[in-house]
Amino acid sequence: MVxxxxxxxxxxxxxxxxxxxxxxxxxxxxxxxxxxxxxxHDVPLVHFLHQWENVxxxxxxxxxxxxxxxxxxxxxxxxxGPLQNAIEYAVESLENLVVGIIxxxxxxxxxxxxxxxxxxxxxxxxxIVPGMKAPTSSLNTTVALAVCVFFYVQGIGIKENGFFGYIxxxxxxxxxxxxxxxxxxxxxxxxxxxxxxxLSLSLRLFGNILxxxxxxxxxxxxxxxxxxxxxxxIGLPLQIPFLLLSMLLGTIQALxxxxxxxxxxxxxxxxxxxxxx
Amino acid sequence: xKKEEKFxxxxxxLGMVVTIPTVFAVGPFVGFFIGNWIDQKWNxxxxxxxxxxxxxxxxxxxxxxxxxxxxxxxxxxxxxxx
Numbered sequence: 001m002v003x004x005x006x007x008x009x010x011x012x013x014x015x016x017x018x019x020x021x022x023x024x025x026x027x028x029x030x031x032x033x034x035x036x037x038x039x040x041h042d043v044p045l046v047h048f049l050h051q052w053e054n055v056x057x058x059x060x061x062x063x064x065x066x067x068x069x070x071x072x073x074x075x076x077x078x079x080x081g082p083l084q085n086a087i088e089y090a091v092e093s094l095e096n097l098v099v100g101i102i103x104x105x106x107x108x109x110x111x112x113x114x115x116x117x118x119x120x121x122x123x124x125x126x127x128i129v130p131g132m133k134a135p136t137s138s139l140n141t142t143v144a145l146a147v148c149v150f151f152y153v154q155g156i157g158i159k160e161n162g163f164f165g166y167i168x169x170x171x172x173x174x175x176x177x178x179x180x181x182x183x184x185x186x187x188x189x190x191x192x193x194x195x196x197x198x199l200s201l202s203l204r205l206f207g208n209i210l211x212x213x214x215x216x217x218x219x220x221x222x223x224x225x226x227x228x229x230x231x232x233x234i235g236l237p238l239q240i241p242f243l244l245l246s247m248l249l250g251t252i253q254a255l256x257x258x259x260x261x262x263x264x265x266x267x268x269x270x271x272x273x274x275x276x277x
Numbered sequence: 278x279k280k281e282e283k284f285x286x287x288x289x290x291l292g293m294v295v296t297i298p299t300v301f302a303v304g305p306f307v308g309f310f311i312g313n314w315i316d317q318k319w320n321x322x323x324x325x326x327x328x329x330x331x332x333x334x335x336x337x338x339x340x341x342x343x344x345x346x347x348x349x350x351x352x353x354x355x356x357x358x359x
Contacts, residue, residue, distance in 0.1 A: 097288065101289075101347070188329075188332055189332060189335060189336045189339060190336075192304070192307055192308060192311070192329070192332055192333055192336035193336045193337075193339065193340050193343075195307045195311075196300060196303050196304050196307050196333070196336060196337055196340055197340070199303045199306070199307060200296065200299040200300045200302075200303040203299055203302075203303060204295060204296065204299040207299075208295075252291060252295075253295075255288055255291075255292070256288075256291065256292045256295055256296065259288060259289065259292040260292060260296060263292075263344060263347050263348070266347060267343060267347060
């Protein structure tokens with residue numbers, strides 16, 4: 001009885017993926033919450049988990065980050081073990097990147113930028129773990145991250161420039177008559193620019209990760225369809241190249257998000273603190 | 278040249294390449310929505326929408342220029358340091 005059920009499930013999945021892609025737009029692979037909801041949709045806890053799916057997976061990513069950090073710093077030694085070594089290398093590389101853009105003061109902002117990088121990286125990579133989902137493939141998650149960056153950058157702007165300095169910065173830092181005459185144009189431009197930043201950050205991350213996950217789902221469906229004529233319960237592994245691509249792009253997207261946050265912070269700082277000026 | 282010295286400019290350039298299209302698309306989009314909201318609030322249809330969509334486009338161009346400037350200035354300073 002196992003074989004027909006498996007085959008049925010495989011064909012349903014293949015049909016489901018194809019149907020979802022054509023009828024309902026891009027869809028991702030089923031995760032363990034989707035499966036729980038499919039079999040136990042009457043259980044309130046399962047319904048709750050399904051409703052808050054992205055938050056649950058974000059919490060899992062956060063817990064993973066906390067666990068890795070805990071084990072990495074639990075027994076710090078002068079000659080580091082493999083985990084401590086890997087974490088030290090990653091943190092040092094990020095520090096070089098941030099300090100390279102902002103200057104020595106970049107170390108102040110490193111905890112925020114570093115946390116963002118590792119958190120987004122884990123979230124992106126969760127998409128290629130079977131049974132899991134990348135929370136960053138939902139606009140809700142990426143907008144939440146970008147809103148955090150938005151308020152952090154504005155906070156830094158007010159803290160570093162003072163409130164009037166911040167407004168002066170938004171007016172385009174006018175220092176002569178022409179500059180002041182341009183204020184009616186510069187002020188709305190700068191305000192719009194501040195809103196463009198979080199939206200472009202969130203949309204880019206969301207689009208890339210959703211695209212990758214949908215591509216993997218589509219190729220898994222295609223692999224199952226390709227081998228369905230021999231009634232094989234296992235599909236061809238057509239998705240493997242895209243899993244590798246997803247790993248690469250997931251890392252690049254996390255890096256780009258952190259890099260842009262660093263650039264936005266450096267643009268908000270008073271110009272004397274820039275390393276390059 | 279050290280591996281890291283090649284890597285950071287690459288990351289910065291990559292960041293720029295993937296950001297520029299999004300910034301260009303989002304600028305007029307933000308302007309449109311804010312303009313539309315102002316039009317509905319103060320019954321100025323369609324002037325605020327048109328003005329802010331255009332301003333959004335100009336803002337996105339300005340942001341791209343700012344980003345490129347900041348990236349290239351970091352790169353130049355890296356080269357001066359060597």
